[in-house]
Structures are given as structure tokens and as C-alpha cells.
Amino acid sequence: MLCNLTEQQRDVLVGLMLGDGSLEYNGYRGTRLQVKQSEAKKEYVFWLYGQFMHITKTPPQQRMDTRQWYFGTRFYTDLEDM
Numbered sequence: 001m002l003c004n005l006t007e008q009q010r011d012v013l014v015g016l017m018l019g020d021g022s023l024e025y026n027g028y029r030g031t032r033l034q035v036k037q038s039e040a041k042k043e044y045v046f047w048l049y050g051q052f053m054h055i056t057k058t059p060p061q062q063r064m065d066t067r068q069w070y071f072g073t074r075f076y077t078d079l080e081d082m
Contacts, residue, residue: 003055003076012051013082023082029075031082035060036070045069 005013013033017023025031033052037045045060049071053059060071073079 002078003073004078005055009051010082012048016048017082023079024072025080026075030077031079032073032075033079034070034072036068039067039069042069045071 013021015021016033016035020037022034022036023031024034035045035048039062042060042062046069049056049060052073055073055076056071057074058071060069062069
């Protein structure tokens with residue numbers, strides 16, 4: 001499945017890869033973006049979610065044990081090329 005990112009979304013994704021984002025590879029289903037940040041970065045997480053919400057299933061959630069905010073996209077085969 002392809003996620004068809006815009007140029008701006010690709011730029012944001014590249015920035016995340018150079019910083020604190022991560023791509024999780026699953027050989028069967030493809031690759032997905034995972035974002036995890038501290039409670040202090042909640043606004044940033046929601047901004048990132050706004051950039052990628054068309055390829056996610058659920059909005060950001062907060063872990064109760066670590067208080068981190070996180071979200072992940074669906075798995076896509078073309079994210080492997082990033």
C-alpha cells in the first residue's frame with residue numbers, strides 16, 4: 001500500500017529521521033512512522049499528527065506510566081524508501 005505523501009510531508013518526515021522520529025520496519029506489512037515525545041512536547045506531537053493524520057488510524061495518546069505522547073501511522077511499503 002502507498003501513502004502518497006506531499007512534498008511538505010516528505011520534508012517533515014526527513015526532518016524527523018534526522019532528529020527524533022523513527023521508522024519501524026515490518027517485512028510483511030511495510031514500514032510505519034512512530035512519534036514519541038514527553039508531555040512537554042504535546043503540542044509538537046499534535047502538530048505532527050496534523051501533518052500525517054490521513055495515514056494514521058488514531059490520534060495521539062498518552063502513556064500513563066511514562067506520560068509520553070505518541071502516535072504511529074499505518075504500515076506502508078513506500079515509507080521503506082525514506
